[in-house]
Amino acid sequence: MPKHVVFDVVGTCVSYSAFFTSIQKVLGPRLLAHNITPKLFGFAWMESSEREFTYLSISSRYKPYKQVFSTMFYRILWMSGIDNPRAFATDAERDEMVRSYSDLELREGVKETFAALREAGFTVWCLTTGDVERVHGYFTRGGVDFPIENFRSCDGLGVAKPALAAYKPLYESFGEEEKWFAAAHYWDVSAAKIVGFKGAYCSVYEKEDCKELFDVDMDVMADTLPEMAQKIIEASK
Structure with missing residues (x-):
């Protein structure tokens, strides 16, 4: 699958x-x-x-x-x-x-994170609230190849994350296939989980997850992006 x-x-x-x-x-x-x-x-x-x-x-x-x-x-x-x-x-x-x-510059380990997931059979996507040209430019300048066709923004929908409508179009486009959402904002992943995504949270930005506020448990939690990728790969086996 x-x-x-x-x-x-x-x-x-x-x-x-x-x-x-x-x-x-x-x-x-x-x-x-x-x-x-x-x-x-x-x-x-x-x-x-x-x-x-x-x-x-x-x-x-x-x-x-x-x-x-x-x-x-x-x-x-x-x-x-x-x-x-x-x-x-x-x-x-x-x-x-x-x-x-x-x-803004890419975090350490982004290139390795994407490579590991792709090697394990995942298609990697990005979902942002920002404008695609600016946000996609972070990867271009950071030397990370990321296909523009796998980039989505809810900016054109007139809706912002974490409104559930921001996640649903991409979620529904995957049909019955396995689908994960990964972020360093607990609010972001927890909303994606409500829509139906499996959730992967990285503490690299927030440090404290404050998960008791959100009433949603993660499928994967990690301190670095490469560690999160490996845990996603293991959890999908």
């Missing part, structure tokens, strides 16, 4: 390190003068943007994540304790940091 494994991309296959480095370069000393670390600011900016992005999506007012992300910048400065955000930073500085999202 054919076998499929669908990967989330940003946060799972791709690290946020380049984004945090950009914040350090552009605003680091100014943020630290207010006792705000660049990494914590970057995390707050991303997570708050994800929330607004999701709220817009579930209220039928979908906006692309990049638009939401850019718009949220000054609000997060304010919430971080900066009294006059628009005097603290400029649009050009914001745009430079937003652009750094296109410079």
Whole structure:
């Protein structure tokens, strides 16, 4: 029977390190003068943007994540304790940091992970909420061959993960074949499992899975992507 494994991309296959480095370069000393670390600011900016992005999506007012992300910048400065955000930073500085999202780099072991799964008979797919050109570019620049026809985005559907409708088209396209979903976000894999995927979770990003929040157990859990691939292969035998 054919076998499929669908990967989330940003946060799972791709690290946020380049984004945090950009914040350090552009605003680091100014943020630290207010006792705000660049990494914590970057995390707050991303997570708050994800929330607004999701709220817009579930209220039928979908906006692309990049638009939401850019718009949220000054609000997060304010919430971080900066009294006059628009005097603290400029649009050009914001745009430079937003652009750094296109410079994100693949995590260690991605190439080996995909190779092991393909050798074991899996077809590897990616499902992202971002735009395909930008997200597929991470693999191209990282020297990992990934066929564009195996890339899917729910951006064109006007729906964002973890809405179950984001996973269903790809899930249903596989029919009765074996199908896995793999990610470094527990919320992501747990939603895919509700749709029907087998779930593989990697703790490389979140460290703490907080699985008691989600009421869904994983079929596979691992600390690295290559380890997760091997456990998927073993579990499918």
